[in-house]
Amino acid sequence: MQFNATLEQLQARYARSRGPVFFAWWSRQLAGFVPVRWRRLLGQGEARVLFRASEEEIDLVSAAGDTLALKLRVRPDQAGELEDALQRAEDKRPRWLLLDASQVLQRRIGLPLAAAPRLRELLAHEVDRQTPFRADQVAFDCRVLTRDAEAGKLEAELVVVPLARLESIISRLGPLGSSLAGVDVEAEGRPLGLNLLPLNRRRQARDHMLWVHVGLVAVVLAGVWFTLWQTLENRREAVAELREVVEQRQNEARRAAALREQLDAAAGGATFLAGLRENRPRVLAVIDDVSRRLPDGTWLERLTINQGRVVLQGLSNEASGTIAWLQESPYLGEPAFSGAVQPDARSGAQRFTLTAELTTPGDAP
Secondary structure (H helix, E strand, O other), X not given: OHHHHHHHHHHHHHHHOOHHHHHHHHXXXXXXXXXXXXXXXXXXXXOOEEEEEOOOOEEEEEEEOOEXXXXXXXXXXXXXXXXXXXXXXXXXXXXXXXXXXXXXXXEEEEEEHHXXXXXXXXXXXXXXXXXXXXXXXXXXXXXXXEEEOOOOEEEEEEEEEEHHHHHHHHHOOHHHHHHEEEEEEEEOOEEOOOOOOOHHHOOXXXXXXXXXXXXXXXXXXXXXXXXXXXXHHHHHHHHHHHHHHHHXXXXXXXXXXXXXXXXXXXXXXXXXXXXXXXXXXOHHHHHHHHHHHOOOOEEEXXXXXEOOEEEEEEEEOOHHHHHHHHXXXXXXXXXXXXXXXXXXXXXXXXXXXEEEEEOOHHHOO
């Protein structure tokens, strides 16, 4: 029961909103791009089929803007023929019955502005107070007439019709009344935008333009999605290409840095070697100097220069004087025996091993 009341409230609020007007305008604008023959096949025209019913006649009415115009008038016994004609024309528009204002009871009620969202629910409790009927004896609807935002009030209209009277009027339509989607009220030549038909009697007519609208929206959404996807894909490709270029430049930079390090190392090594050559005497100079300073009867078996240290091994008839002879050498610093001097049985001389620091002539004391 609560669900039905809420649904009726939502339907009534939508009917009084600008939504139907917007979609009707949108349909007309879209139809302007469609050939006339197709437009007829799609049923482009009035949004609903309107009927008036009296004991003597049934009127088929068209709504041209905000005014109503008579299109066709038949007798009640011709209702079946009119139904057949509508079926043959495959007219799928919703069918509405128009009641005259004299057939309903209208009451104006002042309410706080905050009551607007729950207007139908609140006015349902006013039926017993505002009319001589109980709520279960009538069909009702309501609408907002005025709003005063400064005062925080609104004026609503409650429209009520007894169920017995409504069923009697609907019965005059014959077969046309079995598929009604709503019951509105005609006042001053125009419908009020109400729906007095109970929910369980309403036929939810399928909107034949609905799928056209859905298709157009789907095409637009698909186009937007494809555009966004293509833009994103282009960005991804550009980023991938940029990454490849950056990676290639980084590899080239790493190779250049490695070559620079190798060149720096080679240059440093060459400088170091050049410095060693400049700061250390040549081997031939050392050998020449040692040879000139050793007296006859002294000869060398081995002369080794390694990491600034000179080792001399040899035989001498006067090994003890070797240090004195070599102390004056500009290439040998602090000469000293390494180990004891030993006699050589074979030559009769003394075997010695002498070590000294390799110096340059400028460093000699």
